[in-house]
Amino acid sequence: MPRESQIQEQGWSLTELLIVLAIMSIMAVLAGPSYRTWAARVQARSATVEIASELRLARQLAMARRERLRVIFDREGRTITLRRADAEGILHVYHYADKGLEVEEPTAGPELLFHPSGRSVTPTTIRVRDSQGRETTFTVSITGRVSVS
Numbered sequence: 001m002p003r004e005s006q007i008q009e010q011g012w013s014l015t016e017l018l019i020v021l022a023i024m025s026i027m028a029v030l031a032g033p034s035y036r037t038w039a040a041r042v043q044a045r046s047a048t049v050e051i052a053s054e055l056r057l058a059r060q061l062a063m064a065r066r067e068r069l070r071v072i073f074d075r076e077g078r079t080i081t082l083r084r085a086d087a088e089g090i091l092h093v094y095h096y097a098d099k100g101l102e103v104e105e106p107t108a109g110p111e112l113l114f115h116p117s118g119r120s121v122t123p124t125t126i127r128v129r130d131s132q133g134r135e136t137t138f139t140v141s142i143t144g145r146v147s148v149s
Contacts, residue, residue, distance in 0.1 A: 037132065040100060044130030047099035048148065051080065051128065052138060054094045055112070055146045058082050061091065062114035062144075071112040073126075075105060085113060100131040106140075118144040 055071065061082070062069040068085035078097035083090050096103065106112060108124035115121070119142060126138040139147045 040131050041134075044100060044132075044134065047096055047101050048128055048130075048136045048138075050094065051096070051103070051126075052146055052148050054080050054082065054092070055138065055140060057092070058112070059114050059118050059120075059144045059146070062116055063118045066116045068116065069114045071114070073103060073106060073110045073112075075103065075110075078103070102129045104128070112140060114144055120144045 058069050058071045067087075069091070070083045070085045072081045072083060074081065078095065080094040080096070080103075081090060082092040082094075104127040106124040106126045108122040112124060113121040120140050123142045124140050126140075128136045128138070130136075137149050139149070141147070
C-alpha cells in the first residue's frame, strides 16, 4: 500500500493555467503588429509579381497573336487593361485596388504598346509603392523585356 508521500498529484493548478494564459496573451499582443506587417509585405510582393506577369503576358500575347497590344494603366480605376491595338476588344483586366498598392504612371505615359515582334514602342519605368512605403521598380526595355528591381 502506498504511503501518502508516494502519491503524486496529477494535473495543473488554476494558478499555473492562468499564468500560462497570461504569457500566451502577452505574446499574441506583441506578435500582432509584426504579423500584420508581414501579411502586408507578402500581399504587396504578390501583387508586384502579378503586375510583372501582366506585362510579360502582354508581350507574349503580342508575339503569339502576331498583333500589336496595348497595356493601359488606369490610376483612378486602379486597373491595368490589356487591349488589342488595331481592333476592338479587351483581352484582360487586372484590378489592384484591394492590394494596398500605389502604381505611378509609367514614364512613357499611361499606355504601353507591344509589337508582334515582342518589342516595346518605347522603354518605360513603372514605380509601385506598397502600404508601408516600400518601392518596387519595373523596367520595360525597348526589346520588350520586363525586369523588376
